Amino acid sequence: MSGLAGKNIVLGVTGSIAAYKAVQLASTLSHRGAHVHTVMTAAARGFVSPLNFQALTRQAVHSDVGEVDREGRIAHVDRGRAADLMIVAPATANTIARLAMGLADDIVTATWLSTTAPRLVAPAMESSMYLAGSTQANLRTLADHGAGIIAPGTGRLASGHSGVGRLADVDAIIDRIGETLGLGGDLAGRQIVVTAGGTREAIDPVRFIGNPSSGRQGIALARAARDRGANVALIVGAIAVAPPTGMEVIEAASAAAMKAAVEQATAGCDALVMAAAVGDYTPAAAAGQKIKKTGDGLSLELTPTDDILAGLSGGFIKVGFAAETENLLENARAKLAAKSLDAIVANDVAASGLGFGSGMNRVQIIRRDGPITEAGPAPKRAIAEKVMDVVVELLGGSQQ
Ligand SMILES: Cc1cc2nc3c(=O)[nH]c(=O)nc-3n(C[C@H](O)[C@H](O)[C@H](O)COP(=O)(O)O)c2cc1C
Numbered sequence: 001m002s003g004l005a006g007k008n009i010v011l012g013v014t015g016s017i018a019a020y021k022a023v024q025l026a027s028t029l030s031h032r033g034a035h036v037h038t039v040m041t042a043a044a045r046g047f048v049s050p051l052n053f054q055a056l057t058r059q060a061v062h063s064d065v066g067e068v069d070r071e072g073r074i075a076h077v078d079r080g081r082a083a084d085l086m087i088v089a090p091a092t093a094n095t096i097a098r099l100a101m102g103l104a105d106d107i108v109t110a111t112w113l114s115t116t117a118p119r120l121v122a123p124a125m126e127s128s129m130y131l132a133g134s135t136q137a138n139l140r141t142l143a144d145h146g147a148g149i150i151a152p153g154t155g156r157l158a159s160g161h162s163g164v165g166r167l168a169d170v171d172a173i174i175d176r177i178g179e180t181l182g183l184g185g186d187l188a189g190r191q192i193v194v195t196a197g198g199t200r201e202a203i204d205p206v207r208f209i210g211n212p213s214s215g216r217q218g219i220a221l222a223r224a225a226r227d228r229g230a231n232v233a234l235i236v237g238a239i240a241v242a243p244p245t246g247m248e249v250i251e252a253a254s255a256a257a258m259k260a261a262v263e264q265a266t267a268g269c270d271a272l273v274m275a276a277a278v279g280d281y282t283p284a285a286a287a288g289q290k291i292k293k294t295g296d297g298l299s300l301e302l303t304p305t306d307d308i309l310a311g312l313s314g315g316f317i318k319v320g321f322a323a324e325t326e327n328l329l330e331n332a333r334a335k336l337a338a339k340s341l342d343a344i345v346a347n348d349v350a351a352s353g354l355g356f357g358s359g360m361n362r363v364q365i366i367r368r369d370g371p372i373t374e375a376g377p378a379p380k381r382a383i384a385e386k387v388m389d390v391v392v393e394l395l396g397g398s399q400q
Helices: 019-031 050-057 075-082 093-101 107-114 127-131 133-144 170-182 216-226 255-265 328-338 380-394
Strands: 008-013 035-040 085-091 119-123 153-156 162-166 191-196 201-204 207-209 231-236 248-251 271-274 281-283 302-304 317-324 343-348 360-367 372-379
Touching: 008 019, 008 075, 008 107, 019 035, 019 050, 019 085, 019 170, 035 050, 035 075, 035 107, 075 107, 085 093, 085 107, 085 170, 093 107, 093 119, 093 133, 119 133, 119 170, 127 133, 127 162, 170 216, 191 216, 191 255, 201 281, 207 281, 216 231, 216 271, 216 380, 231 255, 248 255, 271 380, 317 328, 317 380, 328 343, 328 360, 343 380, 360 380, 372 380
Parallel strands: 008 035, 008 085, 085 119, 191 231, 191 271, 231 248, 271 317, 317 343
Antiparallel strands: 153 162, 201 207, 281 302, 343 360, 360 372
């Protein structure tokens, strides 16, 4: 289950050309189990219909600060009070100014003032409007009042010009919402290191020995830890998906680079979760120039890479992954013992449609002290939450 499930999120939509992207945001949040309550300015309704949000979120959409229902509930007070988080996306220069001043004469500004939940604002406007001294000062005021600002991206703008001011990507906005909701979660105050993706061992400057790991499971683990309040360092090899925001991302292409990165990042950490598929062998010597095709056979001498987990000093929880194609439990238990792990996540990579490259996984989480948790088939994020449940248990519960 994602950290968004069951959360009440108030989505304020304002009169930007990017208002259509709020439809995608509302849809994705709802799909992930959040209850999305949309409030819209009059200008926003000129860009996109309230019906879009109502149909996608299955919640009433409010557009008028004067709305009171039959039970006497005042929309902005009611929405504000029930919110776990409020986000204004896209936020116009006009609404940002009005929020900074504390005005409350439309439903978005009134709900913003009414809520005590964490608040985020995602600006979207032309570069000149965004960079204007007044807009920057207003954003600073909002940040001083505790709001999170989701910085806009740079690229082509509605006017046809290029520059800063594009609404941040929907995925980045969702990352920030998850991160904000997770502050104070059961991993708050913890430092968690996660590795993801596959390593590449150079044969020559243009060829390597790699593996099909996409990094999806490791990235889901990093997101889950972040959304439960942890400070996360994510060490990535080759990955097929974009790394998330809200954490330190360290690139490490080869097994040796990953070993060095893990050793550095784990100093003082609380837990390490090694989901990366690290190569076991590397060419004895990488050729300095591209190896020419000759028509003859080619033999490569391979030497074993250092075992990252086995070589680490103690002082933190160690969770490994065992991707096996046969004798899953037996092989995983042997690895657990050989590498002095606290737990191992065993997955059968021979099962079709699961594991490598797929969005789904099925695993058994085996603790050194005995208990086994079965998880899946389920989305990798759901598997990640189960693994983090075990990490919290192994850490002796949350710190708060
Ligand atoms: C086609 C069009 C696109 C606009 N896009 C933006 C925008 O991306 N960002 C912005 O700050 N204002 C934009 N504006 C101006 C706002 O719509 C205007 O300032 C409005 O008063 C904002 O009202 P609101 O903040 O109450 O929603 C746009 C106006 C038009 C006509």
